[in-house]
Amino acid sequence: MDKQRQVENLALVAKMRSDDPAAWAAVTDRYTNLLWYIARSMRLNEEDAADAIQTTWLRLVERIDTVRQPESIGSWLATTMRRECLAALRRRSRVVVMEAWADVPDEADPLDDALLRTEQDSALWRSFRSLKPRCQSLLRVLMAEPPPGYAEVAAALDMPVGSVGPTRQRCLAALREIMAADPYPFDPGTTEPGGAVR
Amino acid sequence: MTADRDDELLEWLRRIAAEADPVPENIGVAARSAIMLHDLDGELAELIADSAGTTSELEYETVRRAAADPVEDRLLSFEGGGVRVELEIMPGDNGLTVIGQLVGAAPDGCELEYGDGHRATLELDELGRFLLDRTRGGPVRMRCSSVNGSPVVTSWVNL
Numbered sequence: 001m002d003k004q005r006q007v008e009n010l011a012l013v014a015k016m017r018s019d020d021p022a023a024w025a026a027v028t029d030r031y032t033n034l035l036w037y038i039a040r041s042m043r044l045n046e047e048d049a050a051d052a053i054q055t056t057w058l059r060l061v062e063r064i065d066t067v068r069q070p071e072s073i074g075s076w077l078a079t080t081m082r083r084e085c086l087a088a089l090r091r092r093s094r095v096v097v098m099e100a101w102a103d104v105p106d107e108a109d110p111l112d113d114a115l116l117r118t119e120q121d122s123a124l125w126r127s128f129r130s131l132k133p134r135c136q137s138l139l140r141v142l143m144a145e146p147p148p149g150y151a152e153v154a155a156a157l158d159m160p161v162g163s164v165g166p167t168r169q170r171c172l173a174a175l176r177e178i179m180a181a182d183p184y185p186f187d188p189g190t191t192e193p194g195g196a197v198r
Numbered sequence: 199m200t201a202d203r204d205d206e207l208l209e210w211l212r213r214i215a216a217e218a219d220p221v222p223e224n225i226g227v228a229a230r231s232a233i234m235l236h237d238l239d240g241e242l243a244e245l246i247a248d249s250a251g252t253t254s255e256l257e258y259e260t261v262r263r264a265a266a267d268p269v270e271d272r273l274l275s276f277e278g279g280g281v282r283v284e285l286e287i288m289p290g291d292n293g294l295t296v297i298g299q300l301v302g303a304a305p306d307g308c309e310l311e312y313g314d315g316h317r318a319t320l321e322l323d324e325l326g327r328f329l330l331d332r333t334r335g336g337p338v339r340m341r342c343s344s345v346n347g348s349p350v351v352t353s354w355v356n357l
Contacts, residue, residue: 021233028229036221050225054313055337055356057232062242062354084356087250091272091289091335121214128211143212172204190207 002149006071013070028057031074034144035081038156041140042085048092052084074148078155123184130178135171142168228314235315240341240351241279248355249273276340279350283340287357293332294357300326303342303350313337313354333357 015023035056039049059080060073067076116122128136141148141156154161180191250272276283282301287294300308300322308320308328313336320328320340340352 016233019233019236024233025230028226028232032226032229033221036225037215040219046222050222050228051313051336051356053225054228054232055354057229058235058313058337058339058354061232061236064236083251087248087356090250116214116218124210125214125218139208139211140215142208143215145212145216147212168208169200169204172207175207 002151005074005149009073010071013064013067013073016064027060027073030146031077032057033146034074034141034148034152034156035077037141037144038078038081039085041137041156042082042089044085044088048088052081052088055084056081072151074152075155078148078152079158082156082158119184120186123182123186124179126184127175127178127182131171131175135167135174138164138167139171139175231315232313235311235313237351240349241344243276243278243281243283243340243350243352245274245353245355246277247273247275274355276352278352279348280344280346281342281350283352285355290332293334294330296330296333296357298328298330298340300328300340300342302345304345304347308340308342311339311341317341 009027012023012027016027032053035053036049039052044052056077060067060077067073069076116125128139131139138153138157141153148156150161150164153159153164159167176191179186249270271289272285272287274283274285274287276285281303283303284299284301286297288297298320303322303326305322305324305326308322309317310320310330311317320330320342322328335357337354337356339354342350344350
């Protein structure tokens with residue numbers, strides 16, 4: 001998936017350099033959702049997320065003619081967004097130490113109050129929110145639509161590409177354990193590694 | 199297969215997140231219009247230092263400083279096209295106060311441009327300094343001319 005996307009991105013950047021509005025729309029449609037999830041995984045509120053996302057897009061416009069490795073603009077966007085999110089957190093006077101932002105308490109997750117469609121969805125989200133912050137951050141980024149490539153996820157979270165897959169697996173296994181211990185009677189198949197979901 | 203089950207569980211989470219926490223519409227609209235601000239004329243004055251750590255070289259140092267003193271003012275420097283811009287940003291109860299100085303810029307025609315394309319004229323004193331009071335946050339850049347008349351535009355920065 002990463003390889004195919006690189007080829008597509010290379011073509012899109014070439015078109016963006018000649019100010020093709022359709023190419024720009026394609027890129028913003030593809031990545032705005034990922035940038036939103038990066039902001040959410042780093043606990044930014046909506047206003048801060050909006051400013052950080054717009055700054056990231058404006059920086060891409062500014063650099064579109066000179067950006068190195070145009071095939072990897074997804075990773076470039078994710079890295080730029082991560083830095084903007086860290087700066088935004090710092091401006092909110094929160095003490096942010098490198099690698100420790102995942103420990104910042106997340107008081108206002110909109111999903112906690114959202115009316116989820118079914119009891120089953122609510123129970124799954126409750127289990128998700130009991131995960132360690134690092135796992136919540138990773139899975140939140142992975143929830144973006146379209147699903148991000150591992151190189152993009154690695155850039156968003158400043159982690160080695162090679163550890164995205166194993167960490168994802170570990171975090172989902174931890175989620176299943178929490179689900180199995182939850183009072184909500186999940187389908188047993190859901191909580192076993194070999195079982196069917198729902 | 200565990201891998202398939204993992205995909206399914208993640209897909210379930212993805213559906214919940216998409217339903218309950220979708221991207222606000224205005225963010226997508228703003229992103230699509232960002233291309234309108236593609237500047238083809240101005241020489242870029244790059245962000246060369248940021249005490250908030252958006253430049254990678256300074257990230258580690260500033261993070262440690264932020265940990266010790268989280269409410270300090272933010273300092274930004276831009277350089278390029280024969281112009282240097284220094285900004286100091288102080289958060290206040292009624293918005294941000296920005297003190298700036300442009301070195302090597304022509305005194306007239308300097309502007310502050312916001313992320314929605316709106317522009318405001320910057321009044322410089324004889325030393326090239328300006329003051330902005332109660333400024334809102336969000337992305338901005340400065341436009342000016344160097345002393346020899348060529349247009350210069352700074353990199354975008356989120357105040």
